[in-house]
Amino acid sequence: MHPQTLKKLREWFKKNAAELPWRPADLDAPRDPYAVWISETMLQQTQVSTVRDYFIRWMKRFPDVETLAAAEESEVFRYWQGLGYYSRARNILKTARIVVNSHKDCLAPCKGVRNDESKTTLPTTRKELEALPGIGAYTAGAILSLAYHEREAILDGNLVRIFSRIYALDFLPSESKVAAETYWNYARKIADSPKAYMHNEALMELGRTVCKVKNPDCAGCPLQSACRAATENRTAEYPPSKKHIQKDWHGTVLVIESADHKILAVHGGQKFFKNQFTLPHFESPRNATAGIPAQAEVYINADQVSHVQNIGKFRHGITVHKIECDVLHIQINKKAPTKTAPEIRWIQRELAQEFFANSFCLKALALLKP
Ligand code: SF4
Incomplete structure (x- = not known):
């Protein structure tokens, strides 16, 4: 996210x-x-308005980790009663006891436990936090970011919704490892900024109050100018509901080669790799590669074509898409033009492997005969 957008976000949050x-x-x-x-932990699957009173009561009775570790499980459950998901309360107590015991056992300097004027508190690394019962990637990130001001990423449902809308991501992190990593990468970029703790918390608040599941208030949103879903008036499409997620995608990749052995690269207007040069590609039924497809005529005239051949197919995975593509090699009888629009480039064939730095294009190019 651009520093100016982050500044707007901070200003919105402060107000x-x-x-x-x-x-x-x-x-x-x-x-x-x-x-x-x-x-x-209380806020997981529970509304802020409900958690507020529970939190106040809890902190009065168990103001620190030592007091909590010494409590009976039955009493901890009483203070949790009404929040549901009792495994959360059980894990909180287990973790409190582990942390207090580690603190007692350790010798100064304490490894992994912050020993602040002999007060026991939580570990300070993601690895150690995530090893504790009930602390997952989200809670660990929240502790490190909000409490210790570490540049650590947070990804909860609010941030998923915001990222999906801002970057027009038509998949959910739960769909695959690659999909989850895509979202976490956006979260890490937010975390890799000064005042990351404030950006993280502001995004959570924004998701709760402005970028809501239904009817987001885009007019009052500090991220509006950076948001693709808002700009394209498609907020209702993001994030996608599970039933709309496309799994299989079949397409055709065009390797268009000029008489002087240059390969056509295009920027934008494609299904995948919207922000980089790629080989032209489009959705198509299986084996529908007879003749020159209309999509090729966006870039070349049909009467320039000297040879068309389906040179094979490849499989690939991008986010949630399981892709299968036919590769069409189209040779033209003219040299590549020296002047082109900025979104078009002709790349010398022997430099193409280096230029198309994604495995989708490399798999297509690998089918070309030497
Ligand atoms: S502009 Fe609208 S859709 Fe985009 S992040 Fe803001 S509230 Fe959400």
């Missing part, structure tokens, strides 16, 4: 941050990691 019992008035102040852990 609109709700008063919450786990949020100090000074939004730049580091937080108590214990309070972050408890509030974020």
Whole structure:
């Protein structure tokens, strides 16, 4: 996200941050990691309005990890009663006891446990946090970012919705490892900025109050100018509902070669690789490659074509798409033009492997005869 967009986001957050019992008035102040852990665990699958009173009562009775570790399970459950998902409460207690025991056992300097004036608190690395019961990637990120101000990524349902809309991602992170990694990469880019803790929290708040599941308030959103879904008036399409996710995609890739052995590369207007040069490709039924497809005539005249051949097919995976493509080699009887539009380039055949730096194109080019 552009620094100017992040600045707008911070300004919006400073004006609109709700008063919450786990949020100090000074939004730049580091937080108590214990309070972050408890509030974020309570907030999983529970509304903020419900969690507010539970959190206040909890912190009065169990103000720190030592008090919690010493409590009986039955009492911890009583303070959790009504929030549901009791495994969360059980895991909180287990983790509190592990953390307190590690603190007792360790010798100074304490490895993995922050020993602050002999007060026990939570580990300070993602690896150690995620090894504790009930602490997953999201909660670990929240503790590291909001409490310790580390440049750590957070990805919850709110951020997924926002990223899906801003970058027009037509898949969900739950669909595959690659899909999850795509979302986490966007989250890491947010985290790789000064005041990442504020950007993370502001995005969570924005998702809760502005970029809502239904009827997002784009007019009041600080990210509007950077948001593809809003710009294209397609917010209802993102994130996709599971039933609309496309799994299989069959297409045709065009390797168009000039008489002086240059390969056509195009930028934009393609299904995949929207932000880089790629080989032209389009959705098509299986084996429908007889003749010169109309899509090729966007770039060349049919009367320039000297030879057309289906040189084979390849399989590939991009995010949630399981792709199978026929590759059509189209040779033309003219040299590549020296002047072209900015979205068109002709690449010398022997340099094509280097130029098309994605395996989708490389698989297509590998089918060319030497
Ligand atoms: S502009 Fe609209 S859709 Fe885009 S992030 Fe903001 S509220 Fe969400």
